[in-house]
Amino acid sequence: MAKKSVRDVDVKGKRVFVRVDFNVPMKDGQVTDDTRIRAALPTIQYLIEQGAKVILASHLGRPKGQVVEEMRLTAAGNRLSELLGKPVRKADEAYGESVKAEIAKMENGDVLLLENVRFYPGETKNDPELAKAFAELADLFVNDAFGSAHRAHASTEGIAHYLPAVSGFLMEKELNVLGGALENPKRPFTAIIGGAKVKDKIGVIENLLEKVDNLIIGGGLAYTFVKAQGYEIGQSLLEEDKIELAKQFMEKAKAKGVNFYMPIDAVVAKEFAENAESKVVDIKEIPADWQALDIGPKTEELYRDVVQKSATVIWNGPMGVFEFDKFAHGTKAVAESLAEATDAITIIGGGDSAAAVEKFHLAEKMTHISTGGGASLEFMEGKVLPGVAALNDK
Numbered sequence: 498m499a500k501k502s503v504r505d506v507d508v509k510g511k512r513v514f515v516r517v518d519f520n521v522p523m524k525d526g527q528v529t530d531d532t533r534i535r536a537a538l539p540t541i542q543y544l545i546e547q548g549a550k551v552i553l554a555s556h557l558g559r560p561k562g563q564v565v566e567e568m569r570l571t572a573a574g575n576r577l578s579e580l581l582g583k584p585v586r587k588a589d590e591a592y593g594e595s596v597k598a599e600i601a602k603m604e605n606g607d608v609l610l611l612e613n614v615r616f617y618p619g620e621t622k623n624d625p626e627l628a629k630a631f632a633e634l635a636d637l638f639v640n641d642a643f644g645s646a647h648r649a650h651a652s653t654e655g656i657a658h659y660l661p662a663v664s665g666f667l668m669e670k671e672l673n674v675l676g677g678a679l680e681n682p683k684r685p686f687t688a689i690i691g692g693a694k695v696k697d698k699i700g701v702i703e704n705l706l707e708k709v710d711n712l713i714i715g716g717g718l719a720y721t722f723v724k725a726q727g728y729e730i731g732q733s734l735l736e737e738d739k740i741e742l743a744k745q746f747m748e749k750a751k752a753k754g755v756n757f758y759m760p761i762d763a764v765v766a767k768e769f770a771e772n773a774e775s776k777v778v779d780i781k782e783i784p785a786d787w788q789a790l791d792i793g794p795k796t797e798e799l800y801r802d803v804v805q806k807s808a809t810v811i812w813n814g815p816m817g818v819f820e821f822d823k824f825a826h827g828t829k830a831v832a833e834s835l836a837e838a839t840d841a842i843t844i845i846g847g848g849d850s851a852a853a854v855e856k857f858h859l860a861e862k863m864t865h866i867s868t869g870g871g872a873s874l875e876f877m878e879g880k881v882l883p884g885v886a887a888l889n890d891k
């Protein structure tokens with residue numbers, strides 16, 4: 498059912514709690530990719546122009562319910578201020594008396610950024626007390642955090658039970674574009690899944706096998722599958738208790754006639770570091786004290802062939818640790834394959850995948866770059882995203 502949007506409500510003079518996804522890649526205290534901040538600008542600018550008091554909330558990283566200095570939202574707030582060309586006040590907390598006092602001082606059109614909502618244990622537990630504490634700050638809830646819409650947390654879902662709740666422009670656009678592309682995808686339809694959130698993302702494979710013709714696995718996710726095939730993976734990323742599931746998925750792919758691809762070679766490193774000693778090895782020969790940080794050249798070729806023959810490609814999760822130049826080649830090669838597939842619909846999702854495509858200057862060659870990785874995968878699976886379900890119907 499269609500959800501109300503920020504356009505459907507009166508916001509002038511109102512205190513508006515806007516959940517954004519400013520979970521941006523950072524290095525040395527600086528934002529290294531501001532895609533997600535730029536993506537939230539239309540909603541923020543609209544609210545400013547309409548004379549609302551704009552209270553922004555986001556998480557950054559996974560601080561596990563306590564204050565982690567490097568995960569403060571200060572740098573994201575500074576970047577937002579540059580992009581808006583106006584001051585953005587930054588609160589030291591995300592609710593409570595000090596925040597209420599800050600809000601009481603706001604004029605219409607002012608912007609306040611709250612501190613990382615995951616500094617409080619109630620956020621990820623979707624604690625109703627925390628949700629109420631957020632709701633007390635505002636008159637209206639706007640959810641524009643598509644990248645976090647698959648999380649039923651206090652600032653994404655809980656708060657919607659205590660305030661009128663509508664979607665922002667980014668949320669609306671993501672749902673429309675992704676929904677449209679996947680309603681009747683042109684075939685062959687290929688999904689490429691990589692990245693580091695193995696526990697989160699391995700589960701989506703089951704439902705994707707019902708929809709795609711080709712499934713490509715890469716990144717940190719791949720090595721649980723390599724292990725499931727009976728090969729040693731050294732120190733590579735492994736989700737031990739998902740090995741059985743990985744085996745089942747490979748069997749299911751076979752039974753369904755879905756082509757299942759995983760790395761045939763890898764770039765392995767002595768340690769997880771920018772300039773680690775590295776070499777290319779066959780996937781069956783990962784040495785015990787090394788770790789795979791990228792796909793190898795033969796795998797790049799294999800994946801390029803599949804992409805070339807596809808009419809729709811969705812890609813979430815980098816193929817390697819692309820933040821280190823030495824291990825960026827596989828991600829770059831796959832990004833180039835998609836960029837070359839000019840007749841195909843190419844959709845990339847995820848905070849880090851979007852950052853990779855920006856880094857390689859290929860963003861404008863893609864059909865759509867989604868701000869959500871896990872969120873877009875769950876949406877494509879056909880799941881109802883809790884952050885969307887909680888919003889008011891039209």
Ligand SMILES: Nc1ncnc2c1ncn2[C@@H]1O[C@H](COP(=O)(O)OP(=O)(O)O)[C@@H](O)[C@H]1O
Pocket residue numbers: 691692693694715716717718734789790791813814815816817818819820846847848849850851869870871
């Ligand atoms: N082989 C690997 N080993 C460890 N980490 C990896 C590997 N391949 C990719 N990664 C990491 O995965 C991270 C992104 O994962 P994830 O958050 O799941 O993707 P996205 O944000 O695109 O949804 C990147 O920071 C990258 O360094």
Ligand SMILES: O=C(OP(=O)(O)O)[C@H](O)COP(=O)(O)O
Pocket residue numbers: 518520558559644645648694846847848849868869870871872
């Ligand atoms: O970065 C995010 O997702 P992504 O890595 O799948 O793109 C979102 O901000 C969600 O973060 P979470 O996976 O810690 O809940």
Ligand SMILES: [Mg+2]
Pocket residue numbers: 847848849850870
């Ligand atoms: Mg990510």
